[in-house]
Amino acid sequence: MLSNKNIILGVCGSIAAYKSAILVRALIKAGANVKVILTQDASNFITPLTLATLSKNPVYTQYFEAETGVWSNHVELGLWADYMIVAPASANTIGKMANGLCDNLLTAVYLSAKCPVFVAPAMDLDMWKHESTQENIARLKEFGNTLIAPAKGELASGLYGEGRLAEPEEIVAFLEAEIRKGLPLLGKKAMVTAGPTYEAIDPVRFIGNHSSGKMGFALANELANLGASVTLIAGPTAEKATTPMQRIDVVSAADMLEACLAHFAESDITVMSAAVADYTPIDVATQKIKKKDEGFSIALKKTTDILAQLGKLKQKDQVLVGFALETNQEEAYAKEKLEKKNLDFIVLNSLNDKGAGFKTATNKITIFHKNLEKTSFETKSKTEVAKDICAQIIKLLK
Structure with a gap:
């Protein structure tokens, strides 16, 4: 406290x-x-x-x-x-x-x-x-x-x-x-995902993305500060939580899926801010792949859509929040994701907006609710953005 x-x-x-x-x-x-x-x-x-x-x-x-x-x-x-x-x-x-x-x-x-x-x-x-x-x-x-x-x-x-x-x-x-x-989320359980996932190619190399986990950690800290009991499921990241919470470290999309399924049912609030890989190698080499040929290809398969899976399992009294990081047709893609995955609201941020995206200390978001009500925010620190998102969660719970 x-x-x-x-x-x-x-x-x-x-x-x-x-x-x-x-x-x-x-x-x-x-x-x-x-x-x-x-x-x-x-x-x-x-x-x-x-x-x-x-x-x-x-x-x-x-x-x-x-x-x-x-x-x-x-x-x-x-x-x-x-x-x-x-x-x-x-x-x-x-x-x-x-x-x-x-x-x-x-x-x-x-x-x-x-x-x-x-x-x-x-x-x-x-x-x-x-x-x-x-x-x-x-x-x-x-x-x-x-x-x-x-x-x-x-x-x-x-x-x-x-x-x-x-x-x-x-x-x-x-x-x-x-x-x-005085804490509005006292007695509530929250699950937050943060950071990237790494999909192994061989023991040395992986497919990943530029997510630092800053936004997810800011959300986990804010939910804890508001009284929630937080479980943070984090991909590979150097970020540290600043408030007491349960942290589960994972590496791959499959690891994150397993951890989410284990904790989702007991969570009143779930915020899926991790940048989970959409594809993973079909075969993972057991030894380091040597550089031999001029060309090299990797066969990939789709990972399980964790957010969609949780959307199917979601109960009426649970709040489920997703993120959409887009580069084009941002609002259309966000609204589609909102409906398909049974979310209470979705947080859209665009790489086209200055100060938004991976590894930055700031973010610029737009929130779409189920009824497609749109709320736009100015560029803020990720700590302040987390407060804005949590304020929307509290409104839903009321």
Whole structure:
């Protein structure tokens, strides 16, 4: 859930600040990118060096570093964050957040942030129970912030009761659970194919294509980020998934067919973006073919049309998406493929469009739905294209 998420951690002046080191380590281990903001009082409890070392990022303590002349841009920090956590949150900082006071970098970033904010208080029992603190907590909730409630236990004062900072692993688990709640594809299973297939001629040579797998991997990552449990079936490619998922590596069209048939029935969403070979050699030489004659020919046979096979097996509650990469009569071929293969929609991209096709970081697509409704998109990064495609999938599921 936290893989590649950008997290601002605000640390306030509290003896519980020592736990922020453990929290940073846990967030990093979960795959997050972490930037830490220390209040002036917090730096009395834990050093910037400790948290910078653990987060692998500079630690921010004030608006302006006089020695270096570096300005900490609170607006940029607020916009960078996918999530903001204030832990430990002192009574003083909670009061400032609740009343819009902005006299330090942490509260300035808070007021600039567009992301969800989580507040994990830590203070003595009487401070936590005080009416002003509870009113400030209520105001923060009204503003849309989420409280990670303090735990009961022995406090620094020697008292026993509420006020202990939630343990770092509890904070991480709480954050992940909250993220899951808002994911539109939570509980859905998705299967994605990506990359080329290699059809062997002999132990050395093969028939292949220029597909890098970038589009398929972008789709698999986006589906996983939206909460789906993803099975990625990948042909030979150097691409790496950036989110947790099941990956099955295959080589040939026959390998990909076998893997797809094994997982299709349990998939709610299937996106077939791999560039599967249409033909494969009839006979594969067991030894390297030597260069002897002036001419050389290879007898080929059609591979099984995987997308067509899945279209025949498709159930009403399954979403099946195909791709069409064309060089001429693009729309006509895409519409024909859409109907013949029983797809919910097809994604057309043309090698005639600048920025589209194999090995590029960008793509330009047009989507045709079953009713032939056409939606065209501008050239975008493949990550953004994946978001557009997944948005169409979510519409269908609704």
